[in-house]
Amino acid sequence: MAVTIKDVAKAAGVDPSTVSRVIAGHPRISGKTKEKVLMVMAELEYHPNAIARSLANRSTRTIGVVMPSEMEQVFVNPFFTEVMRGIGVSAFKRGYYVLLSTWGGGEDEYKATQRLVDEKRVDGLILLTSRVGDKTIESLKKKRFPFVVVGKPAKMEDVSWVDNDNVEAGYAAADYLARQGHTKIGFIGGAFSYVFICERFKGYKKALDANGLVFRKEHLGVDELLEDGGRRAMEKLLQASDRPTAVVTADDLMAFGAVRCIKEAGMRVPEDIAVIGFNDTPLARYMDPPISSVEIFVFDLGYHAGEVLIDQLEGSDGHKKHIMIPTRLVLRQSSGITHL
Amino acid sequence: MAVTIKDVAKAAGVDPSTVSRVIAGHPRISGKTKEKVLMVMAELEYHPNAIARSLANRSTRTIGVVMPSEMEQVFVNPFFTEVMRGIGVSAFKRGYYVLLSTWGGGEDEYKATQRLVDEKRVDGLILLTSRVGDKTIESLKKKRFPFVVVGKPAKMEDVSWVDNDNVEAGYAAADYLARQGHTKIGFIGGAFSYVFICERFKGYKKALDANGLVFRKEHLGVDELLEDGGRRAMEKLLQASDRPTAVVTADDLMAFGAVRCIKEAGMRVPEDIAVIGFNDTPLARYMDPPISSVEIFVFDLGYHAGEVLIDQLEGSDGHKKHIMIPTRLVLRQSSGITHL
DNA sequence: TTGTACGCGTTATCAT
DNA sequence: ATGATAACGCGTACAA
Numbered sequence: 045m046a047v048t049i050k051d052v053a054k055a056a057g058v059d060p061s062t063v064s065r066v067i068a069g070h071p072r073i074s075g076k077t078k079e080k081v082l083m084v085m086a087e088l089e090y091h092p093n094a095i096a097r098s099l100a101n102r103s104t105r106t107i108g109v110v111m112p113s114e115m116e117q118v119f120v121n122p123f124f125t126e127v128m129r130g131i132g133v134s135a136f137k138r139g140y141y142v143l144l145s146t147w148g149g150g151e152d153e154y155k156a157t158q159r160l161v162d163e164k165r166v167d168g169l170i171l172l173t174s175r176v177g178d179k180t181i182e183s184l185k186k187k188r189f190p191f192v193v194v195g196k197p198a199k200m201e202d203v204s205w206v207d208n209d210n211v212e213a214g215y216a217a218a219d220y221l222a223r224q225g226h227t228k229i230g231f232i233g234g235a236f237s238y239v240f241i242c243e244r245f246k247g248y249k250k251a252l253d254a255n256g257l258v259f260r261k262e263h264l265g266v267d268e269l270l271e272d273g274g275r276r277a278m279e280k281l282l283q284a285s286d287r288p289t290a291v292v293t294a295d296d297l298m299a300f301g302a303v304r305c306i307k308e309a310g311m312r313v314p315e316d317i318a319v320i321g322f323n324d325t326p327l328a329r330y331m332d333p334p335i336s337s338v339e340i341f342v343f344d345l346g347y348h349a350g351e352v353l354i355d356q357l358e359g360s361d362g363h364k365k366h367i368m369i370p371t372r373l374v375l376r377q378s379s380g381i382t383h384l
Numbered sequence: 385m386a387v388t389i390k391d392v393a394k395a396a397g398v399d400p401s402t403v404s405r406v407i408a409g410h411p412r413i414s415g416k417t418k419e420k421v422l423m424v425m426a427e428l429e430y431h432p433n434a435i436a437r438s439l440a441n442r443s444t445r446t447i448g449v450v451m452p453s454e455m456e457q458v459f460v461n462p463f464f465t466e467v468m469r470g471i472g473v474s475a476f477k478r479g480y481y482v483l484l485s486t487w488g489g490g491e492d493e494y495k496a497t498q499r500l501v502d503e504k505r506v507d508g509l510i511l512l513t514s515r516v517g518d519k520t521i522e523s524l525k526k527k528r529f530p531f532v533v534v535g536k537p538a539k540m541e542d543v544s545w546v547d548n549d550n551v552e553a554g555y556a557a558a559d560y561l562a563r564q565g566h567t568k569i570g571f572i573g574g575a576f577s578y579v580f581i582c583e584r585f586k587g588y589k590k591a592l593d594a595n596g597l598v599f600r601k602e603h604l605g606v607d608e609l610l611e612d613g614g615r616r617a618m619e620k621l622l623q624a625s626d627r628p629t630a631v632v633t634a635d636d637l638m639a640f641g642a643v644r645c646i647k648e649a650g651m652r653v654p655e656d657i658a659v660i661g662f663n664d665t666p667l668a669r670y671m672d673p674p675i676s677s678v679e680i681f682v683f684d685l686g687y688h689a690g691e692v693l694i695d696q697l698e699g700s701d702g703h704k705k706h707i708m709i710p711t712r713l714v715l716r717q718s719s720g721i722t723h724l
Numbered sequence: 725t726t727g728t729a730c731g732c733g734t735t736a737t738c739a740t
Numbered sequence: 741a742t743g744a745t746a747a748c749g750c751g752t753a754c755a756a
Contacts, residue, residue, distance in 0.1 A: 143482070146473065399742065404734065438734090730751105731752090
């Protein structure tokens with residue numbers, strides 16, 4: 045049986061409550077007893093039982109993370125690892141633990157979340173899924189349970205979230221290509237039900253406007269967010285009456301597919317068609333040619349999500365925070381000659 | 385204030401202990417009261433408080449995972465994500481949660497582990513770090529705290545672990561190349577202080593023997609486990625008096641570096657030098673040429689680590705289990721013509 | 725400044 | 741088959 049607060053109290057000749065106060069750093073405690081207690085604690089190698097603390101405290105000092113469902117995607121990009129690392133670092137800094145909600149086999153994201161909340165295992169939640177079910181969010185809101193979404197949810201006003209500035213990012217990519225002299229710039233992306241796709245497209249279009257270019261439907265390719273999707277979308281663009289000389293793809297995997305398609309059509313990247321991807325997946329730099337991409341700083345997404353949540357847990361400030369993480373265009377060969 | 389077991393008891397007209405029994409599925413309980421209680425539980429949306437349960441139970445139904453420190457590596461390959469997914473699935477199946485131990489900033493792996501154990505936040509531990517400190521393991525052993533290591537620790541006898549059969553895998557890779565007619569096969573790897581490097585090398589050497597080939601020191605390149613390491617190691621091999629026509633690299637990243645080096649030297653893969661990598665990183669298939677690699681089934685590593693740990697937690701069986709996950713050679717263009 | 729007494733929500737042991 | 745009671749280890753108003 046492990047050493048408890050009672051053992052420490054007995055050994056120090058004080059009451060358990062006094063020991064408790066020492067641990068809590070209570071102000072009104074005599075220097076002598078405090079020292080004495082600390083000595084005994086060290087001697088006995090006492091460590092407060094976190095569970096008992098939680099029960100008395102009504103706080104677990106633990107934040108829950110709901111893993112996303114689309115595992116193949118997560119698997120291919122290191123998004124999950126990086127975001128977890130960010131969450132982990134912020135949690136550690138503030139003295140919190142991270143509990144992973146794992147699910148599958150009959151249970152869905154919604155149920156998994158409920159379980160975590162209802163069983164009171166965590167003080168707050170970070171939702172990672174890119175298309176968080178409204179059901180989950182609505183339920184959490186109704187229960188007034190603290191949570192933060194990574195990525196913008198559909199109804200974003202009264203929910204805390206941390207996300208990239210995807211409009212700005214889409215703008216930056218397209219604007220760069222326009223300034224390189226391209227006048228026919230295509231866009232390849234996934235379903236517009238993804239908020240980030242919409243936003244990146246919006247930014248892209250804005251850049252066209254700003255550079256006096258017109259958007260053409262023929263230059264838009266929508267397909268699944270995977271390599272094959274990018275390839276198919278590119279095939280479509282190549283059949284346009286006036287094919288683009290550059291494309292912005294809203295995801296690196298799609299960019300890989302697009303590049304492959306272009307090569308197979310006997311053309312070169314970037315000489316015939318320049319390509320800029322998104323997310324700066326580690327793969328990007330290894331491709332032939334290395335792919336330019338918009339870096340999104342996934343670690344920071346996680347880190348700030350943790351910060352926002354913990355602020356919310358500790359502060360009385362009930363305001364919903366929205367944080368935009370800036371992005372950075374990483375230029376490599378696929379987007380054409382640079383001035384480096 | 386949430387609804388507790390007392391509320392349910394009151395509403396059902398029974399004692400809290402009876403409700404508890406219903407929850408636990410106790411055998412001696414009348415069908416009538418059981419139904420009644422279940423009704424009330426559903427009606428009141430009662431959910432047992434996990435913390436209180438843990439306190440009374442002395443069991444958290446939570447397993448801790450200690451993340452590795454070498455984040456760059458983890459970041460580049462999706463190892464972490466996959467292994468977590470495996471752990472998550474097994475944990476979920478058995479009704480366990482997963483607590484991530486995150487550390488850094490002054491704290492080391494040892495301290496992070498101690499914290500988890502001493503505060504009694506978890507019932508058992510899975511250690512992911514490739515070179516788990518002896519200090520950590522010794523301490524856990526002394527405390528008789530249940531844990532499982534993913535990968536073989538230095539002193540492996542009386543510790544539970546789950547790992548690939550790396551000797552077999554190294555053998556398979558080198559043997560394949562030998563059967564393709566190669567007589568000069570090199571080996572590129574990281575420091576031999578990594579157990580998996582030793583093992584893969586051992587298998588490689590065994591395959592040479594089995595095929596009547598001799599191992600030459602000139603054909604061994606040791607450098608850091610990253611792309612640049614692979615490139616440097618390959619440069620060295622190219623300077624050998626009789627350069628190899630094929631290489632086994634103990635890590636995909638090193639394989640990428642090796643391929644790059646070969647190309648830069650004006651040679652081709654696989655025509656001039658065939659290459660086989662390790663881990664079957666998602667990147668491998670996207671390389672030019674696509675890299676053959678040994679798939680190591682990271683998900684299974686995690687899954688079985690979870691299983692072994694939970695068995696250990698629940699069973700009285702105190703025996704240390706050792707599980708070998710088989711590997712599979714995935715043939716792509718970098719290893720030469722196949723019969724497909 | 726310190727001790728007393730009770731509560732946190734559940735489970736387990738003894739009764740009945 | 742069920743109820744009363746005492747843990748589980750800690751925090752905290754209240755009293756002293």
